[in-house]
Amino acid sequence: MSRTLRLVWQDRRARVGLALVVLFALLAAFASVVASHDPTAQLDLVGKQYQPPSLAHPFGTDFYSRDLLSRVLHGARISLSIAVLSVAVSIVLGTAVGLAAGLAGGLVDQVLMRGVDGALAMPRLFLVLVVVALWEDIGVVGLVLILGLTSWFDTSRIVRAEVLSVKSRQFIAAARAVGLGLRGIVGRHLLPNIAGPIIVMATLGIGQMILLEAGLSYLGVGVRPPTPSWGQIIADGQQVLRTAPWVALFPGLAIVVTVLAFSLLGDGVRRALDPRSQ
Amino acid sequence: MHRFVAARLLQAVAIVFLVGTLTFLLLQLAPGDPLSSTSSSLLVPRTVVEQQRRAFGLDRPILEQYVRYLGNLARGDFGYSYREHRPAWHAIRDRLPNTLLLAAAALVVTFGLGIGLGVAQGLRAGSRVDDVLSLVSLTVYSTPVFWLGIVLLLLFGETLRWLPVSGATDPVVYDQLSLLAQAWDRIRHLTLPAVTLGAIGAAATARFQRAAMLDVIRQDFIRTARAKGLAERTVVLRHALRNALLPVITLFGLAFPLLLGGTVLVETVFAWPGMGKLTVDAIHGRDYFVVTGAAVLAAVMVVLGNLLADILYRVLDPRTREAA
Amino acid sequence: MKPLLEVRDLRTTFAGNPATRAVDGVNFTLDVGETLAIVGESGCGKTVTALSILGLIDEPGRIEPESVVEFGGVNLLTLEARELRRIRGAEIAMVFQEPATSLNPVLTVETQITETLRAHRTISRTAARARATDLLELVRIPQAAERLGAYPHELSGGMQQRVMIAIALSCEPKVLIADEPTTALDVTVQAQILELLAELQGRLGMAMLLISHDLGVVAGLADRIAVMYGGQIIEQASAAAIFERPMHPYTEALLKAVPRLDRPVTRLSAIAGSVPNAATWPDGCRFHPRCPHAWDRCRTSHPELTPTAAGDVRCWLTDEPHRRVR
Numbered sequence: 001m002s003r004t005l006r007l008v009w010q011d012r013r014a015r016v017g018l019a020l021v022v023l024f025a026l027l028a029a030f031a032s033v034v035a036s037h038d039p040t041a042q043l044d045l046v047g048k049q050y051q052p053p054s055l056a057h058p059f060g061t062d063f064y065s066r067d068l069l070s071r072v073l074h075g076a077r078i079s080l081s082i083a084v085l086s087v088a089v090s091i092v093l094g095t096a097v098g099l100a101a102g103l104a105g106g107l108v109d110q111v112l113m114r115g116v117d118g119a120l121a122m123p124r125l126f127l128v129l130v131v132v133a134l135w136e137d138i139g140v141v142g143l144v145l146i147l148g149l150t151s152w153f154d155t156s157r158i159v160r161a162e163v164l165s166v167k168s169r170q171f172i173a174a175a176r177a178v179g180l181g182l183r184g185i186v187g188r189h190l191l192p193n194i195a196g197p198i199i200v201m202a203t204l205g206i207g208q209m210i211l212l213e214a215g216l217s218y219l220g221v222g223v224r225p226p227t228p229s230w231g232q233i234i235a236d237g238q239q240v241l242r243t244a245p246w247v248a249l250f251p252g253l254a255i256v257v258t259v260l261a262f263s264l265l266g267d268g269v270r271r272a273l274d275p276r277s278q
Numbered sequence: 279m280h281r282f283v284a285a286r287l288l289q290a291v292a293i294v295f296l297v298g299t300l301t302f303l304l305l306q307l308a309p310g311d312p313l314s315s316t317s318s319s320l321l322v323p324r325t326v327v328e329q330q331r332r333a334f335g336l337d338r339p340i341l342e343q344y345v346r347y348l349g350n351l352a353r354g355d356f357g358y359s360y361r362e363h364r365p366a367w368h369a370i371r372d373r374l375p376n377t378l379l380l381a382a383a384a385l386v387v388t389f390g391l392g393i394g395l396g397v398a399q400g401l402r403a404g405s406r407v408d409d410v411l412s413l414v415s416l417t418v419y420s421t422p423v424f425w426l427g428i429v430l431l432l433l434f435g436e437t438l439r440w441l442p443v444s445g446a447t448d449p450v451v452y453d454q455l456s457l458l459a460q461a462w463d464r465i466r467h468l469t470l471p472a473v474t475l476g477a478i479g480a481a482a483t484a485r486f487q488r489a490a491m492l493d494v495i496r497q498d499f500i501r502t503a504r505a506k507g508l509a510e511r512t513v514v515l516r517h518a519l520r521n522a523l524l525p526v527i528t529l530f531g532l533a534f535p536l537l538l539g540g541t542v543l544v545e546t547v548f549a550w551p552g553m554g555k556l557t558v559d560a561i562h563g564r565d566y567f568v569v570t571g572a573a574v575l576a577a578v579m580v581v582l583g584n585l586l587a588d589i590l591y592r593v594l595d596p597r598t599r600e601a602a
Numbered sequence: 603m604k605p606l607l608e609v610r611d612l613r614t615t616f617a618g619n620p621a622t623r624a625v626d627g628v629n630f631t632l633d634v635g636e637t638l639a640i641v642g643e644s645g646c647g648k649t650v651t652a653l654s655i656l657g658l659i660d661e662p663g664r665i666e667p668e669s670v671v672e673f674g675g676v677n678l679l680t681l682e683a684r685e686l687r688r689i690r691g692a693e694i695a696m697v698f699q700e701p702a703t704s705l706n707p708v709l710t711v712e713t714q715i716t717e718t719l720r721a722h723r724t725i726s727r728t729a730a731r732a733r734a735t736d737l738l739e740l741v742r743i744p745q746a747a748e749r750l751g752a753y754p755h756e757l758s759g760g761m762q763q764r765v766m767i768a769i770a771l772s773c774e775p776k777v778l779i780a781d782e783p784t785t786a787l788d789v790t791v792q793a794q795i796l797e798l799l800a801e802l803q804g805r806l807g808m809a810m811l812l813i814s815h816d817l818g819v820v821a822g823l824a825d826r827i828a829v830m831y832g833g834q835i836i837e838q839a840s841a842a843a844i845f846e847r848p849m850h851p852y853t854e855a856l857l858k859a860v861p862r863l864d865r866p867v868t869r870l871s872a873i874a875g876s877v878p879n880a881a882t883w884p885d886g887c888r889f890h891p892r893c894p895h896a897w898d899r900c901r902t903s904h905p906e907l908t909p910t911a912a913g914d915v916r917c918w919l920t921d922e923p924h925r926r927v928r
Contacts, residue, residue: 114292114296115296117293117296118293118295118299119296120535121294121296121577121580121581121584122297122535122573122576122577122580123538123539123573123576123580124535124539125538125539125542125543126538126542126557126572126573126576126577127573129542129557129558129561129569129573130301130569130570130573131304132561133560133561133564133566133569133570134304134305134309134566134569135308135309136309136564207420211423214422215423215424215539215542215543218422218424218425218543219542219546219558219561220562221558221561231422231424234422234424234425234428237428238428238547241428241431241432241436242436245432248428248432249429252421252422252425252428252429255420255421255422255425256417256420256422259420259421259422260416260417260420263419263420264416498700498703498704499703499704499706499707501653501658501660501698501704502698502705502706502769504658504690505656505690505696505698506690506691506695506717506718506769507687507688507689507690507691507692507718507721507722508687508691508717508721510683512721516717517706520708520709521706521707521708524708594708595707596707596708596753596755597707597753597755
């Protein structure tokens with residue numbers, strides 16, 4: 001593992017990605033300290049509506065005269081939290097199902113994997129939209145659950161494949177021969193072996209999840225106002241694109257840089273784990 | 279080959295069947311029955327709700343409901359659209375051509391641009407140009423498709439005024455135009471949404487194609503081709519690309535879900551009258567059967583896309599082709 | 603008379619840290635109709651030598667600028683890419699070690715043969731097709747006309763190599779470079795392919811550069827043999843001389859590794875030790891760590907290729923024959 005970390009650190013692109021991820025995580029965590037204004041405070045509805053970027057308001061202000069930089073920073077907190085938590089849900093679930101299918105084999109494996117085939121056939125956004133439509137007002141916790149519950153399918157497939165490949169190797173037979181129980185084999189042999197691909201999937205998954213959440217919030221079915229989220233600020237901004245383009249532009253840039261950071265980091269980890277991949 | 283196609287078709291049907299089961303489960307798990315909130319709506323005639331309740335057998339045992347639901351889906355009965363006061367399938371059917379047009383145009387951008395870039399990069403791997411293009415494609419891949427649409431719309435629509443910013447046709451003069459001018463009007467309306475949707479896929483394709491190209495260019499048969507004295511262009515196009523395209527065909531299958539998900543967002547940005555925009559409007563208008571119907575149809579399209587990719591791969595790779 | 607092909611001071615290095623000197627000052631000539639075999643273990647620079655002749659070295663490899671490959675009075679290594687392509691496949695053709703991976707899996711046999719013809723000659727599609735059938739018959743592929751439409755994976759290894767040979771012969775080259783043409787094949791098939799090469803060479807009157815790790819393979823075909831070690835030629839003589847009175851200890855060792863009917867097999871295994879890494883050749887004679895005769899001089903001083911009555915050899919034993927360990 002330390003060798004992998006060293007390789008990641010030697011990779012310039014991965015280093016940039018890691019630095020940006022840490023920076024955004026810190027900004028999100030301390031948003032209330034860093035941000036100069038309350039993200040929901042209406043500063044001056046008459047005098048400060050749609051102010052272009054300035055020293056006082058680097059990202060400008062919106063229709064309600066709210067400071068956009070503060071809203072983007074607090075949006076980072078919401079968007080990153082949702083992404084990280086829902087990826088956590090999906091990784092745990094996907095790993096559990098993948099382990100179950102791979103270890104049990106037979107009918108259990110068949111049923112689980114055919115179910116996954118079906119779920120993967122439906123475009124993820126449509127699947128989420130169906131759920132959002134049927135459950136209506138879901139709140140942030142509900143959103144995390146929905147996102148997590150609809151995105152573990154890939155993970156389970158990959159984990160299952162890893163389990164099958166690890167299972168066929170000699171040392172598992174050896175561990176079994178010395179009387180190591182199922183839990184021992186999974187904990188001591190299987191999980192360490194599949195940790196690498198899982199970390200890569202999680203890192204890249206967070207980036208994709210940020211995009212998905214932003215899309216939902218843009219469509220008005222994700223995070224509900226007045227809680228600020230990036231996708232929702234962009235949707236607001238599209239209404240005034242000609243007169244106040246900054247409202248839509250800055251949160252979008254924030255998304256691009258954040259997702260790019262996770263992609264750079266994830267690619268770097270993958271390269272470190274598998275030097276053959278370019 | 280026939281047996282292969284038949285087997286794959288059967289598999290595709292099974293997956294669609296699974297998707298139907300999935301939506302049924304979701305409908306069952308959802309709070310209340312899908313008609314409860316519509317039935318409280320004043321706009322929906324009581325008799326229609328009752329008729330739907332009977333059609334879906336909501337008063338029957340769950341297993342019967344399930345069989346009935348699948349039967350309805352198989353017959354193309356997705357339920358009733360309360361917003362449009364007609365079957366959900368009809369509402370979707372009217373928007374489908376626009377979505378297919380957008381998706382097809384986006385596919386052209388995705389693969390045309392993606393393969394071109396990927397090949398160019400693969401041939402110059404490690405160079406400065408390659409590095410820059412890699413970063414560009416990774417950045418585009420990290421861009422929310424709807425925001426990319428907004429930026430392009432601001433730039434080419436609002437600021438430069440080169441292209442229209444919304445709709446599929448000009449709302450005022452389209453009907454009075456000649457056939458040729460109508461086609462031109464459609465192309466102008468299609469350009470921004472298709473480029474937006476295609477660009478994201480192109481970025482993914484370029485990354486994939488570059489890797490495939492790098493892999494192929496190291497193979498022995500490329501050295502053979504050079505040793506034969508063939509022109510570099512022939513080596514690249516006939517020998518390298520033909521092989522490097524094979525893995526990209528599988529991407530063609532994978533691109534479908536991404537593409538259809540993207541249509542929902544892009545159609546919303548550009549007010550494109552397609553299935554995706556219909557779905558979003560349906561969610562806001564609580565028109566559930568349109569949402570589930572669109573989702574099932576999207577899944578069918580994904581399955582068909584995968585089927586097509588599988589068959590295409592079979593045809594293009596002689597190693598997987600059966601002896602006739 | 604001037605030789606058909608002359609290689610002078612060929613050096614091919616691969617960038618790295620440290621750089622790899624895969625071919626390090628190789629000289630040889632090839633006359634019209636002659637067969638020269640280059641023999642040595644894998645890693646000694648044979649294949650890189652062959653590829654360098656046609657300029658087929660990829661990044662990060664590089665042929666040093668002072669190297670010369672003279673063919674028909676011109677140095678191939680200084681030719682424009684376009685001119686060099688006119689030589690490749692037409693004047694000098696090549697057959698590779700792995701027919702399975704050297705043929706393009708998605709193109710038919712016909713395409714792969716005719717594209718060479720059409721690259722070098724003005725020839726119609728039908729004429730090219732007819733010529734391809736003739737070529738397949740020439741390399742003894744049964745039902746040649748039907749095999750034109752086959753894909754490589756539908757052919758056996760021996761058949762694939764025959765197709766490779768047909769491709770190489772399509773433009774009647776003056777030189778055929780065969781790089782381990784039988785290594786990837788079954789023993790019985792090996793013999794057939796070697797027989798075919800010998801027969802075709804005689805019939806078409808071309809010169810052949812035959813590369814192999816196995817002296818047994820080249821025995822029946824080679825007029826002269828050059829033995830390579832450490833990126834250099836360490837012994838070069840007529841085939842008869844090499845087999846009867848090898849001078850270099852490495853050549854002796856290679857010979858002992860060949861099973862023969864006229865003497866009991868003493869040691870079938872390869873020579874003790876392995877070819878050193880091309881990035882770090884040992885000081886002195888490059889073979890000294892594995893040589894049974896090595897003494898101080900071999901460890902510190904690098905011998906040159908020295909002409910003797912029987913041939914050229916790169917060994918201090920020519921100076922001090924009494925050092926030979928009996």
